[in-house]
Amino acid sequence: MKPRIGIVGNVFTGDSTIFYHNHATYTFQGNVDAIVKAGGLPVIIPIQSAELATDYFENIDGLFLPGGQDVTPALYEQDPSPLLKKTSLERDEFELALFKLAWAQRKPILGICRGMQLINVALGGTLYQDQSLMSRSVEVQHDQAPESLGNIATHQIAVKPKLKRVLGEHVLVNSLHHQLIHDLAKSLISLAVAEDGVVEAVAPIDDSRPLLGVQWHPEMMLDRPEMVAIFKKYMTMF
Numbered sequence: 001m002k003p004r005i006g007i008v009g010n011v012f013t014g015d016s017t018i019f020y021h022n023h024a025t026y027t028f029q030g031n032v033d034a035i036v037k038a039g040g041l042p043v044i045i046p047i048q049s050a051e052l053a054t055d056y057f058e059n060i061d062g063l064f065l066p067g068g069q070d071v072t073p074a075l076y077e078q079d080p081s082p083l084l085k086k087t088s089l090e091r092d093e094f095e096l097a098l099f100k101l102a103w104a105q106r107k108p109i110l111g112i113c114r115g116m117q118l119i120n121v122a123l124g125g126t127l128y129q130d131q132s133l134m135s136r137s138v139e140v141q142h143d144q145a146p147e148s149l150g151n152i153a154t155h156q157i158a159v160k161p162k163l164k165r166v167l168g169e170h171v172l173v174n175s176l177h178h179q180l181i182h183d184l185a186k187s188l189i190s191l192a193v194a195e196d197g198v199v200e201a202v203a204p205i206d207d208s209r210p211l212l213g214v215q216w217h218p219e220m221m222l223d224r225p226e227m228v229a230i231f232k233k234y235m236t237m238f
Contacts, residue, residue: 002041003108003238006060007031008095009044010068011088030219031066031112037222038231045098047090053097061238062108062210065095065115067217070179076126083130085178096122108210108237113177116202116213123185131178136196143178150176151220157200163191166229173200173216181215188213210237
């Protein structure tokens, strides 16, 4: 039986005639396609109250935290910066509740972009609320939207040994984020870095814990084998 991967959905709250002026729960098709290509069964989980996390969690084998809004700064004990973009505390709290269940029960966890950042916060790390707040000797523009279509690689990352078999020593990635990991959680290690020192991938120090986080969006570049390999690496954790 294929592992059931719970992909936490997002909520479109804008006013659109496509949805007859209703809000809509969604996930990007790439998230679904990536899990299918890797051999899993995607299950979309709508954002609900944290109290319902256990009920949803009982019906999945692994957790996928995708991209989206900025993480609420209060969760890592910071006041909001003027550079902060849209947040959703409801989503944060629901995803944190799901993460804590997966972490405690050692179910495989995958985090992409915001998902990786939320994992870091959940484990006690912090974030830069905007890339301009990080002192760097080399500047890499990480927030390529809207100039980029999302599926175009914009900068290179150096890959560390634990991920080299999947990606090789260096790989070009897309980049659609303005927030960055600041203090890496003590239970995590960096698996890849950009030229400016930004953490691009993480895993637990404890090898027995099944978790992988990446800062870029491999689900938008599934025509590249190394990006599909990210999801296949996740599926080997079952």
